[in-house]
Amino acid sequence: MTDALVLGIDIGGTGTALGIIDRRGRILVQSTMPTTGHATVYGFIDALAKEAEMLMKQVGRERMAGVGIGAPNANFFTGEIMYAPNLPWDGVIPLARLVKDALRLKVVITNDANAAAIGEMTYGAAIGMKDFVVVTLGTGLGSGFVANGQLIYGHDGFAGELGHVIAVRDGRKCACGRNGCLETYVSATGLVRTAQLWLEDRETETSLRKYEDNIRASVIFKEAEAGDQFAIDIFEYTGKILGQALADVVAITSPQAIIFFGGVSKAGNLLLTPVRRHMEDNLLRIYKNKVELQISALPDADAAILGAGALAW
Amino acid sequence: MTDALVLGIDIGGTGTALGIIDRRGRILVQSTMPTTGHATVYGFIDALAKEAEMLMKQVGRERMAGVGIGAPNANFFTGEIMYAPNLPWDGVIPLARLVKDALRLKVVITNDANAAAIGEMTYGAAIGMKDFVVVTLGTGLGSGFVANGQLIYGHDGFAGELGHVIAVRDGRKCACGRNGCLETYVSATGLVRTAQLWLEDRETETSLRKYEDNIRASVIFKEAEAGDQFAIDIFEYTGKILGQALADVVAITSPQAIIFFGGVSKAGNLLLTPVRRHMEDNLLRIYKNKVELQISALPDADAAILGAGALAW
Numbered sequence: 001m002t003d004a005l006v007l008g009i010d011i012g013g014t015g016t017a018l019g020i021i022d023r024r025g026r027i028l029v030q031s032t033m034p035t036t037g038h039a040t041v042y043g044f045i046d047a048l049a050k051e052a053e054m055l056m057k058q059v060g061r062e063r064m065a066g067v068g069i070g071a072p073n074a075n076f077f078t079g080e081i082m083y084a085p086n087l088p089w090d091g092v093i094p095l096a097r098l099v100k101d102a103l104r105l106k107v108v109i110t111n112d113a114n115a116a117a118i119g120e121m122t123y124g125a126a127i128g129m130k131d132f133v134v135v136t137l138g139t140g141l142g143s144g145f146v147a148n149g150q151l152i153y154g155h156d157g158f159a160g161e162l163g164h165v166i167a168v169r170d171g172r173k174c175a176c177g178r179n180g181c182l183e184t185y186v187s188a189t190g191l192v193r194t195a196q197l198w199l200e201d202r203e204t205e206t207s208l209r210k211y212e213d214n215i216r217a218s219v220i221f222k223e224a225e226a227g228d229q230f231a232i233d234i235f236e237y238t239g240k241i242l243g244q245a246l247a248d249v250v251a252i253t254s255p256q257a258i259i260f261f262g263g264v265s266k267a268g269n270l271l272l273t274p275v276r277r278h279m280e281d282n283l284l285r286i287y288k289n290k291v292e293l294q295i296s297a298l299p300d301a302d303a304a305i306l307g308a309g310a311l312a313w
Numbered sequence: 314m315t316d317a318l319v320l321g322i323d324i325g326g327t328g329t330a331l332g333i334i335d336r337r338g339r340i341l342v343q344s345t346m347p348t349t350g351h352a353t354v355y356g357f358i359d360a361l362a363k364e365a366e367m368l369m370k371q372v373g374r375e376r377m378a379g380v381g382i383g384a385p386n387a388n389f390f391t392g393e394i395m396y397a398p399n400l401p402w403d404g405v406i407p408l409a410r411l412v413k414d415a416l417r418l419k420v421v422i423t424n425d426a427n428a429a430a431i432g433e434m435t436y437g438a439a440i441g442m443k444d445f446v447v448v449t450l451g452t453g454l455g456s457g458f459v460a461n462g463q464l465i466y467g468h469d470g471f472a473g474e475l476g477h478v479i480a481v482r483d484g485r486k487c488a489c490g491r492n493g494c495l496e497t498y499v500s501a502t503g504l505v506r507t508a509q510l511w512l513e514d515r516e517t518e519t520s521l522r523k524y525e526d527n528i529r530a531s532v533i534f535k536e537a538e539a540g541d542q543f544a545i546d547i548f549e550y551t552g553k554i555l556g557q558a559l560a561d562v563v564a565i566t567s568p569q570a571i572i573f574f575g576g577v578s579k580a581g582n583l584l585l586t587p588v589r590r591h592m593e594d595n596l597l598r599i600y601k602n603k604v605e606l607q608i609s610a611l612p613d614a615d616a617a618i619l620g621a622g623a624l625a626w
Contacts, residue, residue, distance in 0.1 A: 082599070131468040145565065147458075147465040147472075154460070154567020155444040156603065164597045165561040176597055248478040252458065252565060254467025284477045284489055286395070290469065 004065035007052055007105070008309025010112065011035060011071035013086040013139075018051055019305035020059050023313070025123035027302055029055050041089045041098070049102040066106040067099060068311035070115030070304055077157035079109055085175060086139065108311050112136065112304065113160060114151055116261045116296070117144025119307025124298040125259050132257045133249060134296075135162065137264035141183035141190075147253055162249065163187070167241050186242045188217035188264050194234050195220055206230030221267050235267060239274025246275065247282035250291055257292040261303065265295050317378040320365055320418070321622025323425065324348060324384035326399040326452070331364055332618035333372050336626070338436035340615055342371050354402045354411070362415040379419040380412060381624035383428030383617055390470035392422055398488060399452065421624050425449065425617065426473060427464055429574045429609070430457025432620025437611040438572050445570045446562060447609075448475065450577035454496035454503075460566055475562065476500070480554050499555045501530035501577050507547050508533055519543030534580050548580060552587025559588065560595035563604055570605035574616065578608050 005028065010017045012035060019030035033051050038044045056064055073084035079096025081087065100107040110118075117134040120126040126134075130149040136142040141163035145152040152159045163183030164176055171180030172193065184190055195208055195215050207228045211219055224231035246258060264271065276293050283291075296303060318341065323330045325348060332343035346364050351357040369377055386397035392409030394400065413420040423431075430447040433439040439447075443462040449455040454476035458465040465472045476496035477489055484493030485506065497503055508521055508528050520541045524532055537544035559571060577584065589606050596604075609616060 129468075131465075131472075143565075147460055147467070148463045150461045150463070152444075152460040152465075152566055155442075155569035156567055156599075158599050159444075159460075159565065159567035161564040161567075161597055161599075164564050166557070166595065169557075178595070178597070244479070244482075248561070249565070251474040251477050252456075252472065252562070253465055254469055254472035254474075256468035282479065282491070284474055284491070286469075286471050286474075 003063055005059055005063045006065055006309045006312040007056065007067045007103075008305040008307070008312070009048070009052075009067065009069045009099075010115070010304035010308050011069060011087070012112075012304075013072070016048065017305050018048075018055060019302070019309065020055050020064075021306060021309035025306055025310070027305060029058050030302075030305065031055060036088050038088075041093050044089075045098045045102055048099070052103055064105055066108065066312035067103060068115070068308040068313075069095065069099065069107065069109040070112045070308040070311070071095065071109060072112055074109040074111045075157040076108070076110040076114070076151075076153050079107070081109075106312070110151075110153075110311055111142065111144075111160070112307075113142030113261075114144040114153075115307035115311060116142075116303060117146055117151060117307070118310045119298060119303050120259050120261075120296060121146060121149075122310035122313075123306050124303070125294050125296060126257065129256050131253065132255045132259060133162075133253065134259045134261055135246075136262040137187060137260055138262040139188055141187045145253060145255075152253075162245070165245060165248075167245050182241070182245050186238055186245070186264075191217045191220050191234060191238055191264065194237060195231075198230070198234070202230075204230050217264055221270065224267075224270050232270070235270045236274045239271050240278045242271075243275045243278025243280075244282050246279045246291075247287075250279070250287050251284055254287065255291060257294055259294045259296055261296040261298075268295060316376055318372055318376045319378055319622045319625040320369065320380045320416075321618040321620070321625070322361070322365075322380065322382045322412075323428070323617035323621050324382060324400070325425075325617075326385070329361065330618050331361075331368060332615070332622065333368050333377075334619060334622035338619055338623075340618060342368050343615075343618065344368060349401050351401075354406050357402075358411045358415055361412070365416055377418055379421065379625035380416060381428070381621040382408065382412065382420065382422040383425040383621040383624070384408065384422060385425055387422040387424045388470040389421070389423040389427070389466050392420070394422075419625070423464075423466075423624055424455065424457075424473070425620075426455030426574075427457040427466075428620035428624060429455075429616060430459055430464060430620070431623045432611060432616050433572050433574075433609060434459060434462075435623035435626075436619050437616070438607050438609060439570065442569050444566065445568045445572060446475075446566065447572045447574055448559075449575040450500060450573055451575040452501055454500045458566055458568075465566075475558070478558060478561075480558050495554070495558050499551055499558075499577075504530045504533050504547060504551055504577065507550060508544075511543070511547070515543075517543050530577055534583065537580075537583050545583070548583045549587045552584050553591045555584075556588045556591025556593075557595050559592045559604075560600075563592070563600050564597060567600065568604060570607055572607045572609055574609040574611075581608060
């Protein structure tokens with residue numbers, strides 16, 4: 001069917017976005033709803049189904065070819081969300097089956113970083129690329145690896161946990177229970193931890209002191225943009241740790257490009273310049289000056305929906 | 314053609330092995346020749362062609378469907394060997410073209426670790442696996458990554474340089490010019506460096522002292538097998554560094570199995586037991602107790618030829 005459509009759903013910790021997409025990646029209709037506020041996951045599914053039916057009615061329900069969902073800790077193979085610390089439901093949620101039963105449409109799910117990688121490959125900066133990596137920099141650090149034009153799911157659907165490679169042996173405590181994970185340094189949370197630690201340890205004058213306990217990544221970015229050297233140094237430090245980690249990534253999958261996505265990537269060159277320098281400094285000679293570092297070109301609000309929707313084709 | 318055959322060639326630093334293989338992985342005829350001893354690479358190609366023609370004549374040259382070659386630093390995409398420190402020829406060697414012109418057969422080349430991965434997938438421990446890693450432990454450390462049933466070559470053909478991820482920041486000097494590369498610790502050379510450093514730094518009584526400057530990996534293995542605690546500790550230390558690095562690998566590609574290949578893997582459980590313990594200690598929860606660690610099941614002398622040959626199908 002040439003005019004077939006898919007429904008893309010991005011489930012986040014606080015909000016869920018829905019959009020109906022055509023083959024060219026145009027979002028025909030879209031809406032958002034809260035993820036939270038339901039007693040159980042069934043209440044959420046019920047509200048999601050109501051929202052989806054309303055959208056599908058507007059475009060013609062008979063045109064719907066399927067549903068793609070991106071969600072934290074979602075497993076492509078099992079169709080389940082497993083122990084997602086940032087979602088309101090505990091344990092293992094058979095998300096694909098619940099949505100399929102509610103909407104009577106084919107449903108495919110994957111984690112949000114993989115959905116972003118598929119979005120970039122289908123509609124974004126990675127069109128035509130067969131080997132690239134998407135790194136999502138938000139509250140945590142996620143990743144989606146594409147090799148030979150296919151997403152690497154791994155044998156169990158859990159590949160791409162770049163946020164949990166060890167960046168600093170015996171380093172910062174991570175929510176996963178281990179120490180030194182990359183995302184404890186490189187993420188919105190990681191930026192804030194660095195700021196807090198440095199403010200305690202150092203005497204340096206910085207405009208960040210006036211925020212006291214309300215330092216957020218966006219504040220560090222704002223002050224760095226305004227020229228605060230302490231804030232700039234935080235990005236330099238974060239970029240060094242990310243650049244070193246990416247040099248190791250390149251030695252494993254040798255991607256054509258690494259594409260950054262999500263809130264922290266909005267820092268642009270403040271982050272990208274040190275990342276590039278430290279990555280290049282740490283690359284094996286055969287990889288030098290070949291790997292493109294890019295910020296996602298997809299419009300921010302749409303990217304997650306587009307990625308999830310592209311999954312359904 | 315159902316009775317088609319391929320020629321598998323494994324080019325090593327000192328010797329080159331050739332074998333003619335059928336679809337089931339049976340080696341019908343085989344031979345070896347020195348890699349060294351020629352003034353230029355053309356002398357080597359000439360000798361190789363003579364050897365190959367002799368073998369092909371024995372099975373019927375009209376049955377030959379192609380040639381697969383595994384060699385250090387060989388690039389699948391370009392057909393070239395590039396700056397191989399362990400081969401007698403400098404610079405860039407257009408190996409695939411030279412052999413194709415000499416034998417008038419289709420030629421495919423890849424690096425030796427990738428050839429091993431293809432060998433394992435076609436005839437060895439990885440039959441039926443879609444996601445696994447082969448780690449070759451010889452003079453250096455090589456790797457071949459398979460995801461979705463396909464070898465990861467990367468955009469430029471240089472993926473899988475696991476020997477050059479940084480295991481110890483600012484660690485041992487590597488031949489590649491950087492510091493702390495995994496293969497400076499985990500390889501035959503790495504084992505010997507550890508032994509030499511420890512013999513200088515420590516007063517411990519050990520049977521390794523009697524070898525003075527002639528310590529080789531095989532000697533460390535022999536003495537560890539005989540119960541020498543100093544030699545056992547070298548394997549424990551090496552296994553720790555490898556196990557930590559593999560935990561990071563698992564977080565990226567989530568393989569079903571990691572298969573060890575090559576001389577040092579002959580140490581078996583002396584190495585595998587500490588590798589497994591330290592890998593498991595460092596794995597994110599979702600990966601624990603799922604990744605199989607295996608020693609290659611392919612007969613040693615044949616594996617490289619089989620892998621190279623399988624490449625040609």
